[in-house]
Amino acid sequence: GRGGAEPGRRKAWERALSDPSEAFCTVAVFGAALLSAAAGLGGGVMFVPLLLSFSGVATSMVVSLSQGIILTGAITNVFVFLPERHPEARDLPVIDYDGVALMLPMLSLGASFGVLANQVSPLWVLIVLLTMCMSMALWRTGLKAVKLYQAERAAMDAGASSPPSAAKDSAASPRSPFAALELAGQHTWQVLVILGIWAVMMLVSFHDLDPCSWTFVWYLAGLTAALFACTVAVTQRIDSDSAAKALQDGPGKQTFNWMAKSRFHFPAVAWVTGFLSAMLGIGGGLILSPVLVEVGMHSQAVQATVVVVLLCKTSIAAIQYAALGKVDWDYTLWYAGVAFVATVLGQIACELYVRRQKRYSLITFAITGVLLASLVALLVAGTQEVAEDFRLGRNMWFSMGGLCHASADRTFLELSVGRL
Secondary structure, X not given: OOOOOOOOOOXXXXXXXXXXXXXXXXHHHHHHHHXXXXXXXXXXXXXXXXXXXXXXXXXXXXXXXXXHHHXXXXXXXXXXXXXXXXXXXXXXXXXXXXXXXXXXHHHHHHHHHHHXXXXXXXXXXXXXXXXXXXXXXXXXXXXXXXXXXXXXXXXXXXXXXXXXOOOOOOOOOOOOOOHHHHHHHOOHHHHHHHHHHHHHHHHHOOOOOOXXXXXXXXXXXXXXXXXXXXXXXXXXXXXXXXXXXXXXXXXXXXXXXXXXXXXXXXXXXXHHHHHHHHHHOOOHHHHHHHHHXXXXXXXXXXXXXXXXXXXXXXXXXXXXXXXXXXXXXXXXXXXXXXXXXXXXXXXHHHHHHHHOOOOOHHHHHHHHHHHHHHHHHHHHHHXXXXXXXXXXXXXXXXOOHHHHOOOOOOOHHHHOOOOO
C-alpha cells in the first residue's frame, strides 16, 4: 500500500471516489474477483500485488485485506454451489465432499511445512519455484481448455444435443430452498470430517510456540500424526463406500473415482499443493484446480470443490488476523463489498451462459486466464522485491534467521505465506 494508518485519514470509499490510484485499484480488484468467481479460485495472488501497488492501505494490512476479499468471494461462491447438483449426476451435489474430506488434512499439513520452508528460503528461490509451478499449470490447463472447446464445437457442429462433458439434465428438478441440506445430508460423515478438521486447525492456529523450540517440534509431530491418521481413515471409508456403490448401482454411477490411481495419490497432491501454496504465497486453487482438471474431473465440480477448500483455509487466516488486530476495517468492508458484487455477477454470468449453454470450456479458459494474470502480476512484484533486497544488501541465501528471528519488516511473499 502507498498509505498508512495516519490519524484522520479518509475512509477507503472516500479515497476510491477522489484518488485515481485507489479508484483504479477498486476497478482492478473488481475485475480480478469477477474472473476468480468464474474460475472458482481465490484470486489472492492478484489481489496482493494490486493492493501493494495502488491502494492506500498500510502495507502491514495488505495480506489481511486480501484475506477478507478472498473470504467474501469464497462464502458467496459456497452459497451458490451448496444447492447445485452435479452436471452429470443430478442426484449428487456438484461439490465433491469426498474430495474435500480426503484432501483437507494433508492440505493443512503441507501448508504448515510450507510456512517453515518459506521462512528459511531466499526470495529469489521462491520466485524461481513460483515461475516453474505456474508456467507448468498454465500450459497444461490451457491445452485442456483448447481440447474441451474443440470437443464442444465438434459436438455442436454434429448437431448433438449437448457437448460431451455437459450434463444430461433434461429431467433436472428445479432448485429448492432445502436442496443444500438435502445434498449435504447425503454426505453426513464427510461434512462432519470437514467441519472437525476446520475446527481443530482453527484452535491450533492460536498456539504461541517458538518455532525453533523442541516444544514446537513435538507439536508439529503430533499434528502430522493426527492429520495422517485422519487421511488414512478417510481413504478407507471412501474406498469401502465406492466399492459398495459399485455393487449397488454399477461403476457408471460414480462421477469421479478418488481411488483410481492409489489411496494416497490425491492426499499427496494436496500436501504438495499446501506446501507450495504456503511456501510461495499463492492460492492453493491455482495449483489444485489444474491437477483436478487434468485428471478428468468435471470443470464445474472442480470449481465448486476448490471453493470449499478455499473457504476452509481463508476463514482460519482471517480470524487469526482479526484476533491479532491486523485488520483495517474500513478497507476490508469496502473491498469485501466490491468482491461480493463481483462474485455475484460472475456467478450470474456463469449461470446465464456457461451452464445453460453447456459451454464448460469457458470455466477452464477462465482458470487459464487467472493463471496467466497471476503469473504476470507476481513476476512483476516479485522481481521488484528481489531487486530491492539485492540493493539493500539483504541475505540472498538460505538462512534460519528468518525462522528463529522473524523480522517485522518482511516482504509481502513472506507475510502472505500460507494465507493466499
